[in-house]
Amino acid sequence: MVGEGENMFKKKLSVVAALLVLGSASAYAGVITGSPHDLSATTTGVAVNGELCVFCHTPHAGNSAFTGAPLWNKASPTTDFTMYGATSAATNGQTIAQADTGVSDPSNSSLACLSCHDGVSSIDSIVNAPGSGLNSVTTVTSITTIGVNANANLTADLTNTHPISVTYIPGNASLKPTNTVLTGWQGAGTILDLLRGSGQDQVECGSCHDPHNGLADQATRSTEVNFLRHTNAGSALCLGCHDK
Amino acid sequence: MKLLITLTSMIFIFSLPLNAAVANTKHNLSITSTGTIKATAETEECVFCHIPHVTRPAGSPLWNRSMPVTDYIMYNSDYLKRMAYPTPTALGTQNDQPGTISRQCLSCHDGTIAVGAVYKLRQTYLNGSAISMSGVDIDGTLPLGTTLIGTDLTNHHPVGIEYDPNITLNFGSGIRTMELVAISAIDPASKIKLHTYSDGKSYVECTSCHNPHTENAKFLHVGTEASLGANIVKTCTTCHDKTGWTGSAHQLPPNSPSYTDPAVLTKYGTNKVGDLGCINCHIPHNNEQNTNYLTRQVQAQTCYQGAASSVSGAACHGVGGVKDIESVTNRNYKHPIGMSGTEGSGQHTNLDVLYGGDLTDPNGGLGLSWATNKHAVCMDCHNPHQAKPGTHVADGSWYAAPGTSTNAVSNVLTGVTGVEPTWPASWTQPTVFTTLESSTKEYQICLKCHSYWGVGASADSATGYVSLSGTILTDVAWEMNINNKSGHPVIIKQSLRTGSYAPQSLDPSQLLSPWTENPGESTMYCSDCHGSDAEMGGDAKGPHGSDLKYLLKGDNNFWPTKADGTTLFSMDDIGNAGDTGLFCKNCHDPAYPHTQWRNNMSNRGFKCVECHVVVPHGSPISRLIGYTNFPEPYNYGGNSLKMTGWKKSAYDINNLGNRTSAYAPACGGGGMCHNSNVGGYDANPYP
Numbered sequence: 020m021v022g023e024g025e026n027m028f029k030k031k032l033s034v035v036a037a038l039l040v041l042g043s044a045s046a047y048a049g050v051i052t053g054s055p056h057d058l059s060a061t062t063t064g065v066a067v068n069g070e071l072c073v074f075c076h077t078p079h080a081g082n083s084a085f086t087g088a089p090l091w092n093k094a095s096p097t098t099d100f101t102m103y104g105a106t107s108a109a110t111n112g113q114t115i116a117q118a119d120t121g122v123s124d125p126s127n128s129s130l131a132c133l134s135c136h137d138g139v140s141s142i143d144s145i146v147n148a149p150g151s152g153l154n155s156v157t158t159v160t161s162i163t164t165i166g167v168n169a170n171a172n173l174t175a176d177l178t179n180t181h182p183i184s185v186t187y188i189p190g191n192a193s194l195k196p197t198n199t200v201l202t203g204w205q206g207a208g209t210i211l212d213l214l215r216g217s218g219q220d221q222v223e224c225g226s227c228h229d230p231h232n233g234l235a236d237q238a239t240r241s242t243e244v245n246f247l248r249h250t251n252a253g254s255a256l257c258l259g260c261h262d263k
Numbered sequence: 264m265k266l267l268i269t270l271t272s273m274i275f276i277f278s279l280p281l282n283a284a285v286a287n288t289k290h291n292l293s294i295t296s297t298g299t300i301k302a303t304a305e306t307e308e309c310v311f312c313h314i315p316h317v318t319r320p321a322g323s324p325l326w327n328r329s330m331p332v333t334d335y336i337m338y339n340s341d342y343l344k345r346m347a348y349p350t351p352t353a354l355g356t357q358n359d360q361p362g363t364i365s366r367q368c369l370s371c372h373d374g375t376i377a378v379g380a381v382y383k384l385r386q387t388y389l390n391g392s393a394i395s396m397s398g399v400d401i402d403g404t405l406p407l408g409t410t411l412i413g414t415d416l417t418n419h420h421p422v423g424i425e426y427d428p429n430i431t432l433n434f435g436s437g438i439r440t441m442e443l444v445a446i447s448a449i450d451p452a453s454k455i456k457l458h459t460y461s462d463g464k465s466y467v468e469c470t471s472c473h474n475p476h477t478e479n480a481k482f483l484h485v486g487t488e489a490s491l492g493a494n495i496v497k498t499c500t501t502c503h504d505k506t507g508w509t510g511s512a513h514q515l516p517p518n519s520p521s522y523t524d525p526a527v528l529t530k531y532g533t534n535k536v537g538d539l540g541c542i543n544c545h546i547p548h549n550n551e552q553n554t555n556y557l558t559r560q561v562q563a564q565t566c567y568q569g570a571a572s573s574v575s576g577a578a579c580h581g582v583g584g585v586k587d588i589e590s591v592t593n594r595n596y597k598h599p600i601g602m603s604g605t606e607g608s609g610q611h612t613n614l615d616v617l618y619g620g621d622l623t624d625p626n627g628g629l630g631l632s633w634a635t636n637k638h639a640v641c642m643d644c645h646n647p648h649q650a651k652p653g654t655h656v657a658d659g660s661w662y663a664a665p666g667t668s669t670n671a672v673s674n675v676l677t678g679v680t681g682v683e684p685t686w687p688a689s690w691t692q693p694t695v696f697t698t699l700e701s702s703t704k705e706y707q708i709c710l711k712c713h714s715y716w717g718v719g720a721s722a723d724s725a726t727g728y729v730s731l732s733g734t735i736l737t738d739v740a741w742e743m744n745i746n747n748k749s750g751h752p753v754i755i756k757q758s759l760r761t762g763s764y765a766p767q768s769l770d771p772s773q774l775l776s777p778w779t780e781n782p783g784e785s786t787m788y789c790s791d792c793h794g795s796d797a798e799m800g801g802d803a804k805g806p807h808g809s810d811l812k813y814l815l816k817g818d819n820n821f822w823p824t825k826a827d828g829t830t831l832f833s834m835d836d837i838g839n840a841g842d843t844g845l846f847c848k849n850c851h852d853p854a855y856p857h858t859q860w861r862n863n864m865s866n867r868g869f870k871c872v873e874c875h876v877v878v879p880h881g882s883p884i885s886r887l888i889g890y891t892n893f894p895e896p897y898n899y900g901g902n903s904l905k906m907t908g909w910k911k912s913a914y915d916i917n918n919l920g921n922r923t924s925a926y927a928p929a930c931g932g933g934g935m936c937h938n939s940n941v942g943g944y945d946a947n948p949y950p
Contacts, residue, residue, distance in 0.1 A: 115324045117459070170317070170386040179318040181325055192324075193476065227315070242306075244385045251385075253286075253295060254308040263285040263309070263476040 048205055054233020055171070055245055058142065070149050075131070075230075077147040087127030092145045096134040098175050100125055103182035108175070112182065116191065125177070125223075126184040128215050132224040138165050138172035185222050187214050193262045201259055205232045205248040210260055213248070227256060285476040289410075292378060292396070300378060300398035300405070307385075311394070312367075312475075314383050321357050327381045328370045330356060330363075333414045335373070338421035340555060341628040342613035346432050346441065351424040361466045362423025364458060368469040372412040377403025409549060418550040420472075420557060426457050426465045426502070432614070436683070437700025439614070444504045453501040454484035472498050472547075489538075492531030495547075496540035503541070507649030507678050514540060517652050520585045522569070524576025536569070536578055543569045543579070544647065555612065562611060562640045563592075563600045566647070580641075580803075588641075588803050591795045596731050597808030598639040610638035616680040617698055619716030633717050633728060644708055649678030654804045655788060657777075661798065661817050661849070662791050665777035670704045670753055670786040675805070681707030682716050689746040689762050690883035690948040692721060692738055706743070706753050709789045714740035723894055724878075732812040735896050742880035748945055749888075750881025751787060758783040763885065769851075770914040778850050792816065792846075817849035822879075823872045823899060831870040831899070847871075847879070872899040874906060874925075884945045885911040891929050892949045905929045906937070908944030 051057055051071060058074045077092035085095045102123060104113030112120040125133060134140050142165065165172045173180050187210070189196050197211040197220075206229055207213050213226040228246045242252065249256045257263075285291055285308060289298040292311045296302075314327035321330050337351045344350065354362030354369070370376050379394030380403065393403050405411050412419060428443035446465055449455055455472065457465040472483060479486030480494065485501070488494045500508075508514050514537070521534045528534040536543055544565050545557045552558075558565045567581030567589045568574050574581030580588040592600045610629060618630025629636040641647070651674035657664040672679070681702030684693035694715045702708050711717060715738060718726040724741040745755045746762040757768040768783025778785070794816035795802035796809040806814045815822065821844040824831050836842035837853045847853065876882045876889035876897040884890065888909040889897050898904045908926030926944060927937040 173316055179316070179320065179325075181315040241385070241387065252306045253293065254306075254310065257309045257313075257315075258286070 049229075049232040049234050049246075051231045051233055053235030056230055056233055073147075073149050074142065074145060077145070080147050082146050085127065085131075087129070087131035091131070092147055093134050093140075094144065094146065096130045096137070096140060098133065098137045098139055100133070100137070101176050101178055103177055103180065103185070105178065112177075112185065114182065114185065114191065120182070120185050122184050124184070126216060126221060128225055129183045129223045132228070132230065133173065135165060136171055136173045138169075138174045181222075181227075183223050183226075186220050187222050187260075194260055195262045199260075201249070203249060204259065205229050207248060213260070284478045287478055288476075288482070290475050290482070298398070300396065302379065303395040303397050305379075305384070305394045310381060310384055311378070312381075314381070317383065319382050321363060322367045322370075323358055323364075326367060327383060328367065329376060329380060329382060330366050331370050331373050331375045332356075333369070333373055333375055335369075336415045336417050338416055338419065338424065340613070341615070341624070341626065342556065344626040344628065345614040345617065345624070346430055346439070348427065348430050348441065349425045351421050354423045359461050361425070361458075361460055361462075361464075362468070364468040364470055365422040368473075368475070369412060371405055372410060373414050374400075374404045374411050375414065378405060379403055412548065418548075418553050418557070420467075420547040422468050422471075424467050426467050434617070434680070434700040435697035439700050440506075442503060442505050444502050450501055452487075453497065455498065455501045456484065467502075490532030492533045492539045492542060495531070495542050496538070499541040499545075499547075505648040507646075510651065511648060511677075512650050512652045512675070513543065513647055516585070518585070520578035522571050522576055522578055524571035524573070526572050527570050527576070531570070539570055562642070563589075566641045586803050588807055591802055591808040594796070594808040594810045596810065596812055596814055598644075598806065599731070600640050600807070610636055611640045611642050613642075614680075616682065616711055619682065619698075619711065620694065620696065620719070631711060631717050632719060633712070634719055637728075639712065643711065644679060645675065646678035646680075650675050651677055654790075656798070656804055659799075660777065661794075662777050662787075666780035666785075668777065668785045668787055668791075670706060670788055672702055672705050672708070673788075676702065676705060676708060679708050680711070682711050682714070683707055684710065684714065684740045684744075686745050686761075689744065689748065690724075691741070691744075692724070693740045693744060694720070704754075705788050705790060710740050714738055716740075725894065725896055730813075734813075737878055737880070737896065739880055742878060742882075744881065747881045747883050748885045751792075751879065752785065753787055753789060753880075756784050756786050764911075766911070766913050773852060773914070775848075775850055775852050796820065815846050817846065819844045819846050819848050822846035823870075823877050831872060831903075833871065834867055834869040845871075870899075870903060872903045874904070877903075883948045884909055888945075890947050890949070892947070894949070907947070908940060908942075910944050 057071050059069050059071050073092060075088060075092055076090045078090060081090040081092055082095060085091045099108040101108045102112030102120065102125070104115070104120070105111060105123065109123050111123050114120060135142050177183070187194060187197065195210060197209065197214065199210045201207050201209055201212070211219060215221045215223040215225060227248060229248050230246055232248065233245050234240060234243060244251060247256055249259060251257065286295065287297070289296070289300065291298070291308045292301055293306050293308045294302045294304055295306065310327060312327055313325045315325060319326045319328065319330070322328065335354055337353065339350050351362065354366045356366065357363060371378050377393045377396070378399050379396040381389060381394060383389065384394060396403060398406070400406050416422070426443065426446065428441055428445050430441050432439045446457065449457070454474065457471060458468050459465050473481070474484050475482055477484070477486065480491045483494050483498055485494045485498045488497050516536045520536045522528070522536070531539060531542070533539065544559060546559050547557060550557055550559065552560055554561050554565070559570065560568050567577065567579060567584065569577045569579040571577035574589065575583060578585050580586050582589050592598070612628050615629060615631050618624045618628070619632060622630065624630050653674040655663045655669070655673040662668065679702050681699040681704070682696040683699060685695040685697070687693055692715055696714070696716050699707055718728060718736065718738060721727065721738055724738045725735045726738055728736040730736045743750055743754050744762070745760055748762050750760070757763065760767055771779040771782055774782055790805055793806040793814040794804060794809070795807055795814070796811045796816065798804050798816055808814070809816070811820045822832070826844055832842065832845050836845065842848060875887045876893065877899045878897055879887050881887070882889060882897070886909070888906060889904045891904050891907050893904055895901045906925055906927045907929065910924055912924055922936055923939050923941040925937040926940045930937065
């Protein structure tokens with residue numbers, strides 16, 4: 020009887036384990052190929068050898084002065100941004116509770132994204148073009164900037180976009196504890212995994228978005244948003260952090 | 264097994280964050296909502312108000328709805344205007360303007376914008392179309408119901424209004440504050456929230472009381488109390504610190520009464536008057552009666568009915584209530600509570616005491632003057648936030664216990680505004696008054712109306728108004744003037760009556776209990792003579808109403824005529840069976856010990872009002888004597904008074920004094936009794 024009980028326990032335990040595995044298997048995984056971040060597929064300009072990565076990364080001779088993303092293949096961004104809650108560019112942002120965020124510019128990890136999504140910077144201006152030709156800032160395609168009316172154009176005015184480069188303080192804005200477990204998120208098992216910066220306490224673009232986690236059929240979808248770390252059906256992405 | 268349980272419970276804990284609060288509320292407008300208003304297909308909850316990128320220019324945080332362009336009718340009141348409190352202007356349309364946050368809420372709740380009409384849904388700008396909703400009106404807006412605020416905000420607690428506890432108003436005596444908690448003292452645990460804008464001032468908005476994301480009932484920040492009713496009360500009292508509220512009759516009602524109307528329990532989770540506090544009488548939203556000060560019903564009806572749907576289900580002051588005033592005020596003679604024709608527009612307005620006499624409210628509000636706003640409602644005499652149980656009357660008595668009588672306000676009259684006259688020369692009209700933030704004497708409440716402050720200037724004490732009892736109303740302050748030679752000691756004890764001369768007081772032997780102790784050193788109440796007819800038989804005490812004229816109360820109730828209303832009380836009646844009902848006999852002993860006097864006077868048929876003024880409040884002549892040329896109503900029928908001279912003398916049981924104390928040729932006696940004019944009589948104010 021004792022043995023049977025143990026067997027039963029083991030069976031149940033394996034079911035539970037399977038469930039847990041199933042949970043993580045349903046992570047919101049996507050691709051870059053064919054997604055809007057696959058700039059190779061969207062261009063008809065000069066040959067880029069079908070390269071996808073080159074618009075952001077290069078294996079050699081990258082812009083090492085910029086630390087926002089690895090092996091950076093673009094110039095350091097120079098746009099003046101107006102932060103969430105700020106009254107003008109070059110002034111510190113404010114939270115909804117009117118607390119000074121202490122920063123007047125996005126941090127580098129978000130600047131990497133904004134080096135295209137500010138609607139000003141050229142998408143096609145990269146440091147190291149495909150093939151040979153190190154260290155020449157080159158225009159490789161006919162894409163210049165993100166369309167003025169495109170959803171992806173956040174502009175340099177960040178006052179109307181979710182705060183970035185802002186410290187995640189549990190309790191504020193009903194934010195959950197950082198050790199809260201996230202299930203089915205791309206690249207994150209807890210909220211802490213979403214946070215960036217040296218103190219791993221900053222909310223950045225990458226907190227919600229994974230630029231490599233796209234949907235190839237985005238154009239045909241109306242119920243999903245690209246490059247999210249979790250589907251926002253049922254507002255699950257928002258409610259991952261905000262305990263509203 | 265323990266491990267299994269642990270694992271299972273871990274999974275449960277992990278899934279907890281998904282049970283986000285707003286998902287379980289009516290503000291979850293997605294298809295998963297358990298409410299009636301929800302999307303037909305959309306699953307996102309946040310999107311109905313928020314969007315992470317490219318949000319609307321006005322509204323925060325990350326606002327995704329169009330803002331209504333409504334011109335709201337804003338809250339206002341005589342009280343705010345009179346306190347010079349900044350009244351709300353239009354709700355803001357841009358961030359950092361007062362009212363913008365409330366306008367955001369109203370982007371659903373004013374009923375002008377479709378619930379599903381968001382700006383952007385994921386990557387799609389809706390450009391005027393809307394998320395498909397069920398449970399809404401045909402145009403997509405909020406349907407009729409308690410949550411539809413509409414565009415008239417006058418019957419809702421004000422929003423977009425500054426919160427300034429420091430505003431005060433000086434009375435002639437005393438200071439009225441806004442009775443608001445200091446900003447720094449607002450309990451942070453309550454989560455009640457003020458909003459600060461670039462003007463540096465704090466404002467009340469919808470979100471001061473409500474948290475749109477909470478599961479608390481009515482989306483209140485406060486959810487810590489035992490019932491919804493108590494949560495609402497705590498919400499109110501977090502900011503509103505009504506003077507004297509704690510321990511008052513309405514905060515802590517005696518015997519813990521409950522509403523019998525089942526709707527009260529259903530709605531508020533409690534039916535106890537003590538739990539319901541503020542919301543017994545006030546309602547913060549959608550007051551259908553559109554009354555002042557967010558009261559539930561039109562003035563007195565609020566007191567009768569409270570939070571019940573009818574008087575019969577209430578434990579208040581209506582018929583069958585715990586302290587039934589309504590029945591009393593339905594009697595023949597009364598303060599005209601509930602009789603005023605246009606009460607709905609608020610005949611009594613807060614602080615109207617400031618605008619009596621010749622003063623009119625510069626804000627255009629209604630004052631106390633009878634010429635423009637004759638009225639008497641509960642709030643004129645009571646402060647429902649401060650009233651405490653109990654009166655000055657002793658158990659089993661009509662009056663205070665022997666030796667204890669004063670004229671100080673009793674518990675039920677705590678915190679009521681009043682006026683104190685500046686006393687002019689004898690038998691002239693007091694026209695200068697000091698307004699009192701809180702009356703200390705009962706008469707100061709009565710004189711708000713029963714004086715120049717209410718009835719205005721009059722050529723003599725008789726005003727131009729006729730009472731329900733059918734007689735001309737008089738200026739009681741005129742009659743009670745301490746510079747008059749005689750009067751009942753309502754304003755001041757007899758020893759301090761500046762107008763009188765010795766002996767100022769009656770002798771104790773001329774009085775009955777409880778007035779025999781130190782009569783010259785005691786004062787009394789207006790309500791010792793005026794009250795309901797059955798105060799000893801269960802009626803609420805006080806001069807609310809009676810079937811007896813002049814609201815005369817006590818064991819004897821008639822003056823100056825007998826119960827038949829025509830036969831005047833006479834000397835024959837004193838000491839005989841015929842004096843039944845003579846009102847004066849409640850306190851005065853007219854028979855004893857003046858045996859000699861009584862024997863001389865009896866059977867002569869003289870009427871009381873042949874010597875005494877009919878209105879016994881006071882007289883320019885000692886001992887409430889009147890002269891032949893006194894006008895009505897002091898002179899009964901205009902011709903009852905017989906004396907033309909009188910001076911009082913010291914009381915001596917063995918010596919009646921000289922009959923020449925009185926000079927009364929009008930008796931026609933031709934040399935009898937009082938036919939000698941020896942001079943030195945009290946001066947006659949009527950030439």
